[in-house]
Amino acid sequence: MDIRPFDPIQYKDRQRQLWDSVAVGWETWWPVQEEMLQCVSDRLLDMAGILQGHLILDVGTGIGEPAITAGRRAGSAGYVVATDQSPQMLAIAQKRADALGLKNLEFRVMDAERIDFPEGSFDSILSRFSLMFLPGLFTFLAKIRRMLAPGGKFAASVWGTAPQVPMASIAFDLAREMFHVPPPPAEAPSLFCLAGGILERALSHSGFTDVHAEELTCTLMLPSAKALVQFLRDVNVPLVSMLANQTDEQQAGYWHALETAAQTYATTDGSIQLPNAVICVVGQR
Numbered sequence: 001m002d003i004r005p006f007d008p009i010q011y012k013d014r015q016r017q018l019w020d021s022v023a024v025g026w027e028t029w030w031p032v033q034e035e036m037l038q039c040v041s042d043r044l045l046d047m048a049g050i051l052q053g054h055l056i057l058d059v060g061t062g063i064g065e066p067a068i069t070a071g072r073r074a075g076s077a078g079y080v081v082a083t084d085q086s087p088q089m090l091a092i093a094q095k096r097a098d099a100l101g102l103k104n105l106e107f108r109v110m111d112a113e114r115i116d117f118p119e120g121s122f123d124s125i126l127s128r129f130s131l132m133f134l135p136g137l138f139t140f141l142a143k144i145r146r147m148l149a150p151g152g153k154f155a156a157s158v159w160g161t162a163p164q165v166p167m168a169s170i171a172f173d174l175a176r177e178m179f180h181v182p183p184p185p186a187e188a189p190s191l192f193c194l195a196g197g198i199l200e201r202a203l204s205h206s207g208f209t210d211v212h213a214e215e216l217t218c219t220l221m222l223p224s225a226k227a228l229v230q231f232l233r234d235v236n237v238p239l240v241s242m243l244a245n246q247t248d249e250q251q252a253g254y255w256h257a258l259e260t261a262a263q264t265y266a267t268t269d270g271s272i273q274l275p276n277a278v279i280c281v282v283g284q285r
Contacts, residue, residue, distance in 0.1 A: 006185040008135035012111065015133060016085045018237045019062075023088035025234025026063050030096075032231065034065065036218045040128060040157050040278055041066035043216060045073055047282040048124040048155040053077040057122045057147065059112050060084055060130020064093030070126060071097070071105045081117075083110040113140050120149045127156040132194045135187075141206035148285040154208065158194040160215065160277030165192065166265065167220045167274045168239070171232050174258055175242050179250070191238050199281050208283025220274045225262035228272045229255055 026033070044066050050056060052075040058067040060083070067082035074080060082105060084090050090107045097105045113136045125144050134140050144154050162169040168191055175181055184190050194202070203211045222228050232239055233255065243251055265272050 006135075006188045011135060011188065012085070014241070015237070018241055019084075019086035020088040022235055022237055022240065023063070023086065023092060026089065027092045029231055029235055030063055030092075032220070032222065033235070036220050036276075037065070037128070037278075038069070039216060039218060040280065041069040043214070043280050044126050044128060044155040044157060045070055047214070047280060048126060048153045050074060050124050054123040055121065056080045057115075057117070057125045058082040059115065059125065059127045059144070060133070061093055061107070061128075062086070062089045062130075064096045064107075066126050066128050067093065067105055067107075068097055068100065068102065070124075071102045072100075074104060076104060078104055080105045081108060081122075082106070083108045083112065083115060085109065085111050113143075115140075115143060115147075117147045119146050120152075121147050123149055123152050125152070125154045127154075129157055129159070131156050131199065132158050132191055133189050135189055137194075137202055138206060141202060141208075145207055145283075145285050150285060153282055153284050154203070155280065155282040156199065157278055157280045158199055159192055160279055161195045162192045164195075164277035167228075167232075167276050168236065170261055170265075171236065171239050171258055172242065174261055175239065175254060178254055178257065179243075179246055181242055195279060199279065203281060203283040206283075208285065211281065211283040213279055213281045216278045216280060217275050218278050220272070220276060222272045224270050225259045225266055225272055228262045228274075229259045232258070 050070055050073050054074050056070045061067045062084055067080050071080045087109045090109060094107050112134055159165045200211050200213050265274055
């Protein structure tokens with residue numbers, strides 16, 4: 001099988017397009033997402049030690065988390081700069097912040113690996129579910145550490161190993177089985193690539209101290225297997241990318257098969273409850 005070498009520039013261009021394309025879906029499903037993931041935002045803020053008046057950077061904020069939670073905690077004396085590569089996602093984040101009357105947030109379209117603020121600019125830096133999409137993780141971590149004030153903390157979350165995240169793994173496993181999708185190149189980012197202690201080691205290697213990790217369980221709750229399929233169609237960028245080369249007929253067959261497979265997780269009333277492992281990691285400059 002001919003597998004092309006990984007091209008980080010091409011990958012990032014494609015990622016930007018994909019995230020813009022799912023922005024509407026993320027806006028539709030954000031109440032469901034945040035019901036599941038608000039505990040992650042809260043824990044990241046606690047681990048980073050965010051207080052009233054802090055200056056905070058949120059990298060890969062998407063439609064606004066954990067930036068919005070951080071803005072509330074930092075208060076009017078604090079300030080949050082939130083970045084993302086997708087202008088469509090950030091437009092939704094801005095709309096959400098405006099609806100809440102938050103004036104201490106600033107959203108910037110910015111490639112995470114090109115972020116460049118002066119040394120010591122921030123008391124805390126956050127990243128929720130974005131690091132696993134970065135081709136140049138170590139370069140990014142070195143920059144982040146430099147931008148922290150002495151003693152400042154960087155707190156990030158990533159997904160656990162694939163079997164521990166059924167809301168994604170059941171979909172990926174089925175796609176690989178049906179379409180014989182090859183695994184990504186070893187150097188390519190992937191949804192689960194920073195689990196198993198990899199992120200903790202990367203922070204330590206990059207000079208962070210007092211590095212430690214905690215695991216949370218976040219349960220996705222949806223009314224039916226059909227709703228789960230629609231959710232994944234609307235928000236799961238890696239899955240959308242995986243299916244992009246299949247015909248419309250093949251994709252229709254896949255979504256039907258996925259709905260059948262998801263019934264395994266249905267409760268007696270037909271609703272779906274999927275517990276998913278999240279790893280939260282913190283390090284100090």
